[in-house]
Amino acid sequence: MNSLPSVYCVTCGRRVAVRGDTRRAVPQRLYCSDACRQRAYRQRVARRRTTPTASAPALPDSPWGSAAIPRQLGKFVGRDRELRLLANLSANTLLTITGPPGVGKSRLAHHHVRRMRELQRLTRVRWADLAPAALAGDGQSHSITETLRSMGDGHAVWCDANREHPSTLVVDNADVDLDECAKLVMHLVSACPQMKILITSREPLRVPGEVVFGLNPLPLPPATEHPTIRDLLQSDAMQLFVERASTGNPGFTLSEHNAHAVAEVCRELDGVPLFLELAASRVGILSITELLSRLRQPVTVLTSGSRTASVRHSSFRAALDASYDLLDDQERAVFRQLSVLSEPFGLGLAMAVCGFDERGEANMIELLARLQAKSLLIASTNAFEQTEFRQLTPIRHYGSDRLDAAGETDEVWDRLATWTTAAARQVLDLRPGFGPPPSPSIQHYIARTAEWAMRRDDQRTVPLAAALVRYGTALGQSALVQHLSHRALLLSCDDTDRVRLLTEMAAMQQATGNVTGAESLSRQAVLISRRLPDRRLHRRALVALAASERALGHLADAQANARQALQLAQSGEDPEGVAECVESLATTAAVAGRLTEAARLVVDLTRVLRSLDGAAAAGVQCALGEIALLQGDVHRAEQHALDAARGLRDAPELFGRPLVLLAVVALRRGDRRRTLYLLQNAHALRNRLGHHHTSPLESLVETELRGFVSSCDPGEVAQARSAADSTSTDFLQTYALSSSPMDQPVSEPSADSLTRRQLVIAMLVAEGFTNRQIANRIGASPRTVAAELARIRSALHLRSRAQLAGWAQAILR
Template sequence: MSTATTARGTSGNLPAEVTSFVGRRHELNGVRRMLSTSRLVTLTGAGGVGKTRLARHAGLELRRAFPDGVWFAELAELRDPDLVAVTVAEVLGVREEAVSPDAPGLATFLADRQALLILDNCEHLVAACADLAETLLRACPRLRILVTSRQALRIAGEATLTVQPLSVPESDTACTPADLARYEAASLLVERATAVLPGFEVTEANCATVTALCQALEGMPLAIELAVARLRVLTLDEILERLTDRYRLLTTGARNAPARQQTLRALIDWSWDLCAEPERLLWSRLSVFSGGFELDAAERVCAFPPLAADSILDLIASLVDKSIVFRVGDGPRARYKMLEVVREYGAARLAEAGEQQEVAQRHGDWFAELARYGDVHWASPDQAALMLRLRHEQANLRVALEHAVRTAPPEVSLRFAADLQNHWFVRGFLSEGRHWLDRALALPPARHWTRVRALRVASWIACIQGDRQRASALLADAKALNATLPPSPENAFIPVVEGNIAMFAGDPAAALPLFEEALAGIRALGSPSGEMWCLCVLGMARGLSSPDPSAGYADLAACQELAAEHGEVWWRSFALWSLSVLRWRAGDNAGAAQAARESLQIDALVEDEQFTVGLALESLGWVAVTERRDQRAAQLIGASDRMWSAMQASLSTFRAMREFHDEATSQLRARLGDRAFETAFARGVALTTAEAVALAMERVPAPRPAPAPDEPARLADLGLTRREQEVAALVAEGLTNREIAARLVVAQRTAEGHVENILSKLGFTSRAQVAAWLASQR
């Protein structure tokens, strides 16, 4: 089963290009040629020269050459070198119970895969990226790595390509509009200028100005885009005048720095000079944010003398107008971001002003408070919004946690990492959570209830990851410390984790008294979220340990009622999934399917939630197996597998669920045959979340076996696309996959994919069956 999957299947995770790609044919050919002979290629060059854009476009053009996908790992916002492998693992969707998300684990995962891995913006993590690349290349003979960095990794086998600025006319060249079209810098300027001023074109009147502007910007793509943004308020001549004057006065750039880097610095200097003093001050303070920010965060972190909180909104609006800050996304809350080079410039100014420490402390305090608020208000109508907010703030949380473990008292770091327990769990960021908890726990031990809490949360994560030995050791430490401290909420929560360790190990009967003890203690505390957790696991334990699965129904119903009372979403969905499993075990297929679909309907309220979606798809797959709807079952289980892989988790850590899963897949293989099962399973893996949910809800017809010869049907009625109908006809003619690819002018792998889809949709296992069936239809 493939585990390197995303919402787009195994093709990788490259984002679509929003703006057109201009020029760079020579560099693209160079990348293609170098990757054919070298397994590690590094694109080097100045900041803003276009290394990232070139790497992405090269990846898009080379996708057909890498059947296991082209994967893009963005490292610009990552500051901790220990998280490089974890970040790449998250991108690849590594399943952690089989492979650890470190360099050796990734090497095991990628060992037999033909894939391209793009590591973007590595200059601040060169040593860590070099170590990871060397480990992967030694162990993965079919892997290629493309790196973008301001400096090479300098390891054996590395080929480097220096990305130069875009071509510009020579300084003494007089160009006509037709001549100018031959230069990449001019093409980019015109392309971007048209987006700002529809109808813009190079004419005899402005040709000289466009030429001079391209020359002044020296073909730097970022510089061109920043300058063209000024067309909202300035003419081309005004931009050129200001830019040229500023360059003549440039004296602050390092003497040994390339001229183009001085040019880019001068351009940002110019933007700085255009800002009023309050705007400059806010720009520098906003540089503390990583991955963007929202208005309330900016007001709390950046508003201290001489900036007032009620001035922040207007100042942000001014910075947006000046293209220093830009709004991103279209969610219910406005979110803002700065280009990395602009953020770095602001950070340098912040250090010059001597405000770095104070702003970092305020940033850390704000995000620790956000984590605390999210934990306390988890069981509330705000839950979906909180989950999304924490997801968006992942990069900021990393920066704040790093500051906390380096500078804050141990109890602050311990509580911060533990307060994010729902974020680590629901989003599947298990290794990330474990990393920060381990770092906080490694600080000088604090005899404080926050250490007990951190140990308990770390134990729970280890349990989910299938590391029961470590989970037990961490929990033992938590219990020992807790026994020496005054009573705290952890007295109630420790038994629920201990019970989960027992239940995951396959002993729900041993877990029952622990869950009952925890429920009584948590009810006394008045923690609705904790009570829902206990009711869910208690219901599942009762149902799994009893000959009558309905023994767990009452607890799960109580959880749903409590969740509805508090406007909570996630535990209610989880309880419905648990109910679907118990109903399925009781032989109530209709009831099981209904509960799983209700779980999916609730999940629709939470953006990007895959944990309980994956669970519900799995249980609906089991129902389909029981009903002998084998094609549907295999696809649903495949879709579930893809989601669990993306979250770096697996049902196999829960012994009972693993047994149910293995039994279901064994039945499918026995009835379908290995090849047909794997084909249908792969179709499920390739489904997006929306497509998988639509299949689960039966909003679209599931693929079904082909009718008998006396039941004629059109190919389109069976779900075959127009291209698949063409391929089916060529299969019937006896053509091989290679011959089909040549006839249709597509890649051979594309032809193979069409044939596999046809076999799956028709319920066949051989090409001969397709030919025979088509002949009978005619």
């Protein structure tokens, strides 16, 4: 049986499904929707209104010489989404494709133009590539400038030919002379109303009416635990590498043995097409594993590309030298120094490593903006609505080489260590489990600078190791934490930092079951902290000692130390310290079976609730709920858990404790599905935020849940864990606070309820675009975009733009 022919909409180019008998002839014109049918009708009417005899004259060459569209021999891989967005933007007069070196701007522009010509949406196209002449030598570069400035008769004739007839001019690699190119483009826009101009550049022209299309690297393969080859090949970066490697080396095949190494190569090169192609050309000379091990220094490996490629695309160094050479001295210094930051970073950290103080903030913002405009820095918004920056991995390696060559490496690392040490001390001043943990990127920098400081026997290793003890285990760095913390104890340092480290190590030892070791470490912390002026440190050391003694069964000693800590907190007017000490006393009483005494102790805390912030107050509510559960009062436990959850709407990192409490409530009521869902979400939330601290009372309550999980079907647990990994915090809070405890979790908002245009708007919101920028992208007004956003939020039951951006990032991608 013959397969149905491939038929495409004659207006927008979208594929149209042909139904019915295949023997019937396909209609001459097919449309994907009534909107496209109406658009085609209006276009036909407009063509009839033009004078039939007014045929377009032959278009002379552009002032840049060659007007032919260059032919690309290699297979074009991926970029379906980008091509669709470009097609939607093709009606704009001036469209600029920007992106970092090697990201594929020229290739995308070429494919877009050819595709539009095939669809007869572009007819008269001229292509001007400024890169070859610009890089041929100083004299030739000067001739380009003179040509762009030229407004002679030849140029006038060329403009006249385009004045009354639709045409498209593509200017490739415009960044070689942005100022002159911008002037000429503005002249052409005013002189030729029917002309559309498509620019490719590493930096926008920054002229009125310019629509900027930022091109990102190719999507990377999934970083899941055991992906199949089919899963990996869903990534455009993976497809491109495999296609180029097999073309250059026919003996190469993707197999179970090398698939994961290929995926790591794609991630190491951050999905940049040029660098993937350069790496693929080395397959056959180097194995995939050997290639991966050498990509830490890509300058030495990615050295030769296509013979016919332009000079700036001939190697890794040439591609980045072209951008680096266009920077001024201050931009070069900041670009080099930011290369020590391998994770997303904020403005404060950027200022620290580049040596800027508060007075230089405005200058730093300007430099970051200029590097971002030149596509050497990527800006994004994190889950907390904060702007973060990062360099692509290959660009960062190039910057690191430049940093070494400038002799600035140790100086910049020293600045980074100073900043992370201050951040670590700030974290350690917070009570564990109260207050947001440092972001994963800050935790990463703490770990890296701790290693750097340890190699130099720097005393800053001690506070860095203490912070790493608190959060590093959650990041899967247990071996590093153990090594650094024990080495740090051998260094000479300030007693304050030593007490912090001993207290954190004691908590870690107790959490891992080494109660004797925890008791020894906490006792050392108590002895040293007695002579320190900071009473909070002594109080925390006493609480840690009480916890280890309670675990050893020494309940009288635990109660005595907790009472001594409580006296210190009360004398220092420290309400949070009072709450911590009372909870320690209540836990000891509960372990001893004195539940009435434990309840009375925690109820006394309600007198200090008004002086506590939201997190500490929620902690007291959870403690009240946990005592109520131990007494068998499920209803009262639920009310306290719900009160705590309501108080933590703005602190999702602390939401795990009330979730565990609600899970036990659901278990006591026989709702096993809700129990499993809440418990797995509590664990997933703590994993995502690197927050694994549990209070003493919570540990008593959670014992009941461990037996429940072990009795569940493993498939059911895996399903609940998978659902929890994709559940947003907002949705989880709404479900946990649902009025009926027996409600089952409803499904997440689905993309199926949105139109194609609404999906595009949601993706652009996720990328940080304003309403006006989105309007320019889709060819609508800002008012229309605002109305569409209101419909999208209503359809998805989302309250804010930030929630929509989070949903789009999690669901659409």
